[in-house]
Amino acid sequence: xxxxxxxxxxxxxAHDPVLEIKxxxxxxxxxxxxxxxxxxxxxxxxxxxxxxxxxxxxxxSTLAYAATRLLPPPGLITGGEVIFTDRDGGKSDILALNDKxxxxxRWQDMAIxxxxxxxxxxxxxxxxxxxxxxxxxxxxxxTKKDALARAADLLDLVxxxxxxxxxxxxxxxGGMRQxxxxxxxxxxxxxxxxxDEPTTxxxxxxxxxxxxxxxxxRDRLGFxxxxxxxxxxxxxxIADRIAIMYAGEIVEDAVAQDVYRRPRHPYSDGLLHSxxxxxxxxxxxxxxxxSPPDMxxxxxxxxxxxxxxxxxxxxxxxxxELVTPAVPGDDPRRSVAxxxxxxxxxxxxxxxxxxxxxxxxxx
Amino acid sequence: MSAPQPxxxxxxxxxxxxxxxxxxxxxxxxxxxxxxxxxxxxxxxxAVDDVDIxxxxxxVVALVGESGSGKSTIARLxxxxxxxxxxxxxxxxxxxxxxxxxxxxxxxxxxxxxxxDPFGSLNPIHTVRYMLTRSLRIHRGRLRGTExxxxxxxxxxxxxxxxxxxxxxxxxxxxxxxxxxxxxxARALAAEPEVLLADEPxxxxxxxxRLGxxxxxxxxRDRLHIxxxxITHDIASARYFADxxxxxxxxxxxxxxxxxxxxxxxxxPYTQLLVRSAPDPDDLDARARGxxxxxxxxxxxxxxxRFNPRCPFATDLCRTETPPLLAVGEGRQAACWGYSDRADRxxxxxxxxxxxxxxxxxxxLLRAVAAAPTKEDDR
Ligand SMILES: Nc1ncnc2c1ncn2[C@@H]1O[C@H](COP(=O)(O)OP(=O)(O)OP(=O)(O)O)[C@@H](O)[C@H]1O
Ligand SMILES: Nc1ncnc2c1ncn2[C@@H]1O[C@H](COP(=O)(O)OP(=O)(O)OP(=O)(O)O)[C@@H](O)[C@H]1O
Ligand code: SF4
Ligand SMILES: [Mg+2]
Ligand SMILES: [Mg+2]
Numbered sequence: 001x002x003x004x005x006x007x008x009x010x011x012x013x014a015h016d017p018v019l020e021i022k023x024x025x026x027x028x029x030x031x032x033x034x035x036x037x038x039x040x041x042x043x044x045x046x047x048x049x050x051x052x053x054x055x056x057x058x059x060x061s062t063l064a065y066a067a068t069r070l071l072p073p074p075g076l077i078t079g080g081e082v083i084f085t086d087r088d089g090g091k092s093d094i095l096a097l098n099d100k101x102x103x104x105x106r107w108q109d110m111a112i113x114x115x116x117x118x119x120x121x122x123x124x125x126x127x128x129x130x131x132x133x134x135x136x137x138x139x140x141x142x143t144k145k146d147a148l149a150r151a152a153d154l155l156d157l158v159x160x161x162x163x164x165x166x167x168x169x170x171x172x173x174g175g176m177r178q179x180x181x182x183x184x185x186x187x188x189x190x191x192x193x194x195x196d197e198p199t200t201x202x203x204x205x206x207x208x209x210x211x212x213x214x215x216x217x218r219d220r221l222g223f224x225x226x227x228x229x230x231x232x233x234x235x236x237x238i239a240d241r242i243a244i245m246y247a248g249e250i251v252e253d254a255v256a257q258d259v260y261r262r263p264r265h266p267y268s269d270g271l272l273h274s275x276x277x278x279x280x281x282x283x284x285x286x287x288x289x290x291s292p293p294d295m296x297x298x299x300x301x302x303x304x305x306x307x308x309x310x311x312x313x314x315x316x317x318x319x320x321e322l323v324t325p326a327v328p329g330d331d332p333r334r335s336v337a338x339x340x341x342x343x344x345x346x347x348x349x350x351x352x353x354x355x356x357x358x359x360x361x362x363x
Numbered sequence: 364m365s366a367p368q369p370x371x372x373x374x375x376x377x378x379x380x381x382x383x384x385x386x387x388x389x390x391x392x393x394x395x396x397x398x399x400x401x402x403x404x405x406x407x408x409x410a411v412d413d414v415d416i417x418x419x420x421x422x423v424v425a426l427v428g429e430s431g432s433g434k435s436t437i438a439r440l441x442x443x444x445x446x447x448x449x450x451x452x453x454x455x456x457x458x459x460x461x462x463x464x465x466x467x468x469x470x471x472x473x474x475x476x477x478x479x480d481p482f483g484s485l486n487p488i489h490t491v492r493y494m495l496t497r498s499l500r501i502h503r504g505r506l507r508g509t510e511x512x513x514x515x516x517x518x519x520x521x522x523x524x525x526x527x528x529x530x531x532x533x534x535x536x537x538x539x540x541x542x543x544x545x546x547x548x549a550r551a552l553a554a555e556p557e558v559l560l561a562d563e564p565x566x567x568x569x570x571x572x573r574l575g576x577x578x579x580x581x582x583x584r585d586r587l588h589i590x591x592x593x594i595t596h597d598i599a600s601a602r603y604f605a606d607x608x609x610x611x612x613x614x615x616x617x618x619x620x621x622x623x624x625x626x627x628x629x630x631x632p633y634t635q636l637l638v639r640s641a642p643d644p645d646d647l648d649a650r651a652r653g654x655x656x657x658x659x660x661x662x663x664x665x666x667x668x669r670f671n672p673r674c675p676f677a678t679d680l681c682r683t684e685t686p687p688l689l690a691v692g693e694g695r696q697a698a699c700w701g702y703s704d705r706a707d708r709x710x711x712x713x714x715x716x717x718x719x720x721x722x723x724x725x726x727x728l729l730r731a732v733a734a735a736p737t738k739e740d741d742r
Contacts, residue, residue, distance in 0.1 A: 028537075053569075054569070055569040055571065055572065056539060056540070056541025056542060056545075056567065056568050056569050056572055057538075057539045057541060057542050061539060061540065072536075115482075115540045115567070116480065116481070116482030116483075116540060118479075118480050118482070118483070119480055119482040119483040120482075159430075160431075161659070161660045161661075163660050163662055163663075164662075166400075168400075171397065171408070172431070173430060173431040173432075173434075173435060173436075174430075174435060174479045174480055174563070175430030175431060176430060176431045179430070197540065197566075197567060200563070200566035200567055200596075201430060201479060201480075201563060201566065201596070202430045202596060203427070203428060203429050203430050203432075203596050203637060204596065204598070204637060204640040204641045204642065205429070205636055205637055205640045206429065206430050207596075207640075208640050208642075230541075230566075230567065230568060230569045230570065230573075231597075231642070232570065232644075233641075233642040233643060233644050234642040236642070236644040237642045237644060260644050270571065271569065271570060271571065274570050274571055274574065275570045275573075275599065276574075276599045276600060276602070276603040277599060277643075278598055278599040278602065278626065278638070278641050278643060279627070279643065282602070282603070282623075285574050285603075286574070287570065287571040287572075287573075287574040287575060288571040291523055291525050294525075294526060294529055296529060
């Protein structure tokens with residue numbers, strides 16, 4: 001059925017977290033800070049592919065950087081914790097560790113493929129050597145010869161002919177450089193692999209090939225993946241679970257097929273159903289009306305309300321929080337931040353609850 | 364070149380001009396070979412071979428295909444950022460090759476390029492204001508204070524960087540990937556060019572903004588009659604936005620035609636594989652899986668059809684002679700021997716059947732990733 005072999009959902013323990021992001025908040029700037037991430041909570045389970053999607057500028061890359069302690073200034077983590085659970089069960093809060101403890105922890109077993117990775121290779125070294133260097137830095141016992149041989153295999157894995165191993169980065173196409181970065185991340189044999197738009201420059205054949213290889217390696221080596229992309233069709237296929245972000249918050253978090261077939265948040269619904277179809281009848285597409293809010297100047301209440309077809313009076317006053325959708329029979333582990341699904345909060349705020357519209361209650 | 368390739372016969376019929384109009388920008392049998400560094404090496408990378416492209420006023424041509432097949436190289440050649448190895452580029456029918464700074468500047472004001480990588484193509488030391496102002500000045504002459512402000516604001520609003528005041532004084536590193544991409548688009552539009560070479564301009568944008576940008580480009584095409592080359596991996600967007608679609612594989616054009624036909628009824632086996640590999644959540648089964656194969660070497664490209672090592676239908680003919688672009692329907696061409704009338708031609712079947720199985724990672728690859736097979740005990 002899907003690009004991934006069996007162990008999906010059911011076969012895997014429901015709650016075996018590797019990375020738990022709790023109430024993470026990030027600001028950019030010191031004097032007049034923009035609250036780019038606000039109280040983000042997200043859990044990555046062992047062996048899971050977690051997809052992250054959301055509009056451009058909503059804070060996906062910031063989340064990836066903050067969760068790995070790689071956030072450059074003027075970015076500032078203002079609250080929250082990131083709990084990393086090692087394979088032996090040992091837990092540590094990555095954000096609280098000092099540099100020495102951080103180096104000692106297995107947190108190093110995280111690899112990240114940055115957005116714009118095609119621009120982050122060292123221009124003066126040949127690509128085969130760069131991968132080999134990453135391998136020897138990680139496993140000092142490996143000989144240079146073995147490392148180079150493994151680098152050639154890794155290049156082949158990502159569809160680059162090993163006769164290009166002696167090329168410099170500028171001699172490669174955009175997509176080839178992206179693939180070198182993926183090969184380099186895999187060389188580290190990570191426990192957690194964060195990929196921020198790793199396939200923007202890859203054709204779909206290559207993309208599928210690489211994604212299938214990663215899925216396969218994931219099953220055999222047991223690592224977890226956070227996959228950030230705007231390519232929602234790809235995400236639905238490869239992710240076990242998808243989290244949707246809007247303006248610095250998670251607005252929906254559910255099993256991939258549920259998000260696609262039974263979206264509960266109006267933004268997810270718009271996002272997942274406005275891409276042009278490749279097959280079948282051509283249809284004119286509208287996209288989601290309006291534009292994302294100015295994060296430096298967020299409105300009160302729900303940040304999506306100006307663009308939402310289902311907004312009602314409470315939306316301007318009460319800020320929604322993640323709750324189980326108010327749709328009978330829904331997976332209790334999924335969550336959504338929309339007041340249509342939270343009659344209790346609406347009533348407590350002194351407003352009359354409005355039921356979930358049919359469009360957001362598909363079974 | 365190590366082994367000279369047999370030159371294919373010229374394409375059968377010249378492609379019909381649009382309403383008798385001549386193309387604005389045209390490439391004729393364009394070639395680009397990059398030398399491979401090395402001691403006394405005469406090897407080259409065959410990045411682009413024998414490519415013909417016609418860009419007409421008010422028309423969009425999409426260029427899709429394999430990663431590393433030469434799409435960006437084509438755009439960079441058309442933008443005259445590097446010289447061709449062979450063939451010619453014509454602007455309004457005249458040789459377009461520029462010599463000297465002034466001629467190049469003039470060319471750039473007519474032919475603008477949006478680069479593939481917004482992380483590499485925006486100068487990190489300049490603000491958005493500086494980049495856009497410079498582009499507006501070079502191409503539209505001196506605008507005065509308020510006019511300039513209004514023009515800047517309009518540009519940012521058009522690419523949905525709103526409110527403009529939030530972005531105008533930012534440096535590239537203060538912007539997200541998709542925001543940088545939109546600055547690059549705004550910079551190209553500021554020049555009001557005749558030809559726009561857009562290399563994956565929307566790959567880092569969400570679908571909603573993607574549609575907005577495509578509609579904006581479509582509007583420019585219709586109102587200002589800009590000719591657009593649109594390079595993309597998003598085949599659905601090529602269908603939606605481009606009049607014609609060209610498909611590249613390993614440095615050569617393997618198929619071209621109107622976008623609807625090419626995406627709905629692909630003829631070349633590579634195009635079929637490409638279209639069938641596109642993710643489609645509504646149709647998880649109709650999918651070409653496990654299409655593994657040798658990545659073609661462009662230093663020593665396969666003889667004959669460059670797709671032959673991966674093609675399930677390849678015959679000896681495919682392995683020895685290079686197929687020319689053959690007519691496969693009205694205004695359509697495909698470079699595959701299966702559409703010739705040669706007696707020894709291959710018989711084409713369904714790529715879906717041919718690539719049905721999904722192979723798993725072999726042990727060698729597994730060893731490449733993890734030196735030790737079990738990771739539990741290696742601390
Ligand atoms: N150094 C910085 N200073 C100020 N603002 C910043 C800085 N870096 C990022 N931002 C802002 O923070 C917001 C989130 O950026 P981020 O890169 O996380 O977005 P994203 O979700 O990854 O978007 P995209 O999909 O376009 O890559 C953006 O609106 C961006 O303008
Ligand atoms: N300066 C250079 N020196 C040597 N080889 C080069 C150079 N620039 C590009 N190439 C090679 O030319 C081929 C085509 O590259 P190009 O960037 O045009 O591909 P592309 O189709 O744009 O790929 P992608 O979709 O991955 O961006 C690649 O094999 C690349 O390695
Ligand atoms: S909370 Fe209100 S405005 Fe926000 S998504 Fe739900 S209905 Fe729309
Ligand atoms: Mg980003
Ligand atoms: Mg390219």
